[in-house]
Amino acid sequence: MFSQATFDFLDELAAHNERAWFAANRERYETQVRTPALAFIAAMEPALRRFAPHFRADPRPTGGSLMRIHRDTRFSRDKRPYKTNIGIQFRHERGKDVHAAAFYVHLAGDGCFFGAGCWHPDPVALAGIRTRIAEQPQRWFAVRDDPRFTAHWALAGDSLSRPPRGYAPDHPAIDDIRRKDFIALAPLSFAEATADGLADLAAQRFAAALPLLDFLCHQADGADSGYPRP
Numbered sequence: 014m015f016s017q018a019t020f021d022f023l024d025e026l027a028a029h030n031e032r033a034w035f036a037a038n039r040e041r042y043e044t045q046v047r048t049p050a051l052a053f054i055a056a057m058e059p060a061l062r063r064f065a066p067h068f069r070a071d072p073r074p075t076g077g078s079l080m081r082i083h084r085d086t087r088f089s090r091d092k093r094p095y096k097t098n099i100g101i102q103f104r105h106e107r108g109k110d111v112h113a114a115a116f117y118v119h120l121a122g123d124g125c126f127f128g129a130g131c132w133h134p135d136p137v138a139l140a141g142i143r144t145r146i147a148e149q150p151q152r153w154f155a156v157r158d159d160p161r162f163t164a165h166w167a168l169a170g171d172s173l174s175r176p177p178r179g180y181a182p183d184h185p186a187i188d189d190i191r192r193k194d195f196i197a198l199a200p201l202s203f204a205e206a207t208a209d210g211l212a213d214l215a216a217q218r219f220a221a222a223l224p225l226l227d228f229l230c231h232q233a234d235g236a237d238s239g240y241p242r243p
Contacts, residue, residue, distance in 0.1 A: 014049040014056075015120065015207050019099075022046055024122040027097040035095060042082070047074065050099055053118075053212060054078045060216035061103060061116075065223055067230075068103045068116060078103055080111070097121060103219075105230060112138075114230050116219045118201075125206045127215060129222035130196035131229050132170065142229055143177065143190050150186040156224045157189070162197075166222055170194025195229055197222055 022045045026035065035042070051072045058070035071077030080100035086092045098121035105114045112135060117128030134142065146153045157168065171193040176182050180190050199218050205211065 014053045018045045020122050030093040050079050056212040064220045067106050125201040127199040127218045132196050146186050156228045161221045165199040166197040169198045170196045
């Protein structure tokens with residue numbers, strides 16, 4: 014699937030992030046980046062169907078699991094037109110955008126990793142997750158500290174500097190309630206990213222993170238978290 018040529022293209026794109034260069038190298042993008050990415054997504058579909066049937070591997074060239082290479086520069090001072098990484102998101106079937114509960118694969122010349130969880134959930138969803146943690150801290154700890162999860166995954170993302178309004182500073186899960194992102198990352202080496210067994214490895218890692226996704230997707234009792242029940 015992915016190869017040294019994939020990462021060579023991404024590195025060269027980082028050095029020549031301009032439309033003229035991309036147009037001249039469009040065929041390389043198609044053969045070295047998009048084609049192997051779509052093949053990987055297709056290979057993940059049967060695995061997800063087995064252990065996470067509510068998460069979708071969509072191999073369409075546009076509008077599917079492969080994220081756009083074009084950057085949204087409308088509100089950014091950084092006007093470089095292209096992303097220099099491959100982003101692949103296996104989103105919950107009812108997820109609307111990149112903020113939905115999902116599994117994720119990130120490939121770039123400066124590092125690769127797997128991701129799982131909710132990145133920048135909207136305010137309603139974020140409030141629902143915090144409520145669930147606050148009301149069921151022991152269940153949250155069981156998910157967060159499960160040895161099968163912590164063997165490869167670590168929670169990451171942004172947090173508030175203070176407890177959000179309405180939560181006691183001495184709540185046993187206050188450090189997690191302060192989170193603004195509920196994502197976990199697992200390392201992925203270059204050798205693993207370019208190996209034939211990448212889809213099998215991704216399935217193993219994602220299966221270990223499934224309890225986290227399950228916790229985030231279920232609504233807290235009496236609260237509308239904005240997340241569907243798998």
